[in-house]
Amino acid sequence: MHKGQLSKVREVLLEMKGSGISLNRNTYNILAHGSCKLRWLKEAAEVVELMRANDMVPDIWTYNTIMTGLCDKGKVKETISLRDDMESLRVMPDEVTYNTLIDGCFQWWGSVEAFKLVEEMKGKGVKPNTVTHNIMVKWYCKEGKKDEAGYVVVKMVETGFSLDCFTYNTMINGYCKAGNLGEAFKMIDEMGRKGLKMDTFTLNTIVHKLCMEKLLKEAYELTVKAAKRGYILDEVTYGTLIIGYFKNDQTNKALKLWDEMKEKGIIPSVVTYNTIIGGLCHSLKTDQAVDKLNELLDKGLAPDEATCNIIINDFCWEGALEKAFLFYNRMVENSFKPDVITCNILLRGLCKHGDMDYSEQITNFCTQGKYKEAMKLFQELEQKGVSLHKSVYFKLMDGLLKRRKSISKASLSD
DNA sequence: GTAGGGTTAG
Structure with a gap:
């Protein structure tokens, strides 16, 4: 569904409601689902409000759908408060709810918080299933914790869950990323022996x-x-x-x-x-890259954060820093959310040109994970009115992002 | 009509 079409659907539905035709739960859920797919989180949340305003209790599907949308965008806190909302309406979180939350938590908050949720899940009598285990295997693999990942798999089998294609593909990917292609092929063989087709x-x-x-x-x-x-x-x-x-x-x-x-x-x-x-930029075929960018736009596709980062990177690479920042600022105005990669791209561009005295010291602290010290030095220099190189801000932000702290748009556009 | 696996930018 295109954005325009969903707007139309919303319009018609709201009109119907206005003229006294009642909508059923499915209608609302489909609307919530469509909104989430388009990442219209505000509209998705409005669906719940609309339902409640019409004395309709959202069901588990409504909540799970919206929670998936929120988690994808890193809004874990909001997801957890939605979990509280649903419980207060006696819509009890199920495996899907927890799996969504756990995966989101691993991605945005880290494993400590995620495992707390696994315990919470068990405590509430919601049994972890194959998906829950696959999520844990995935994140252990991502963190390079092979043994722990293997342990989850053993535990899975012991508790009577059979490994599925997701489990195998997760492990195969883990082995590939760890540089162990041989073990990956062994896994493919094992899949075949167990009757699972790659x-x-x-x-x-x-x-x-x-x-x-x-x-x-x-x-x-x-x-x-x-x-x-x-x-x-x-x-x-x-x-x-x-x-x-x-x-x-x-x-x-x-x-x-x-x-x-x-x-x-x-x-x-x-x-x-x-x-x-990105490939064409890398090959210095900028004109052709622009052609493909236009083709993307012609097809009605929306460029995303990566598209912006690729373009910014290309400007930086050419040494066209002004163009890079001009584009960056314009995109931020147009709701582009810079991330740690954007910071690094710009930092790398700036490092080629700037005075690195203080920035080097702070960078060293950051590299050593001493963010407190880095921040302290940063603040001291700020107070003394030492004008710091832009790269320092980026390096600090990089560090803060790595620690999964939230970062405000305001501090990025400084 | 809801959850988990593979591609991009540093």
Whole structure:
């Protein structure tokens, strides 16, 4: 559904309600779902208010849907307070509620808080299921804690849960990221022995690892073989290969794959557009990158944070810092949310030009994880009226972001 | 009509 269409749906529904036609719960839930998919969180929250104003109790689907939208955007606090709301209406959180919350918590707040939620879940008699375990395996893998991930898997089997494709793909990805391709292939064998067929996710994980190892020919041939055997290649498969070829300066092959993908009728999403735009920038083919950016816009797709970061990075790389900041500021005005990557891109650009005396000291503190000391020095210098290089702000923000502290837009645009 | 796996930017 397009944004315009959903607006229309909302309009008509509100009109119907206004003329006394009552809407049922499903109608509201579909509206909540559509709003979340478009990341219209305010509108999604309004659905609950609307339901309550019409003496209708939102159900578990309403809440779970909205909570997923909130967690995706990092609004964990709001999600938790929604959990309290639902409980007070006697809509009891279920496995889906907790799994959503736990995964969001791992992503935005870190594992300590996430595990508290796992305990809370158990305490309330909601039993962790395969999905809960898969979430834990995923985050242990991301944190490089192989043993802990393995322990969760053992525990899973012991408690009677069978491993599914998600579990295997998570572990295969974990092994690939840890540089252990051999173990990843062993997992694929094990999948087969257990009667689980590897899928496009498995394939893409392996293709990505091969590309990272510069084994482009092997990666490509694997996809050809897989396609012949009936596996579906999707935009991620192509995107992965395209990046691989760009990074190894085989621009023509990358562009050929882009065409091949489109010939197959695969419609690239914004992420895949980002890969081609980034690749073309990397190959100094800025004009062609702009063409692809325009194509993205023509298709009615919205550029995202990564698109902005890619463009800012390209300006910085060319040494066009003014353009980079001009673009950055314009985008911030247009609701672009800079993240730690934006900070690093600009920092790297600025470091090439600025006076690094104090910034180096603060950077050192940050590198050592001594954010308190870094902040103290920063404040002292500020009080003394020492004008600090912009990069210092970015480095500090980087540190603060890494500690998962929230950061205000105001302090970023200083 | 709700939760978990794979691609991009430093």
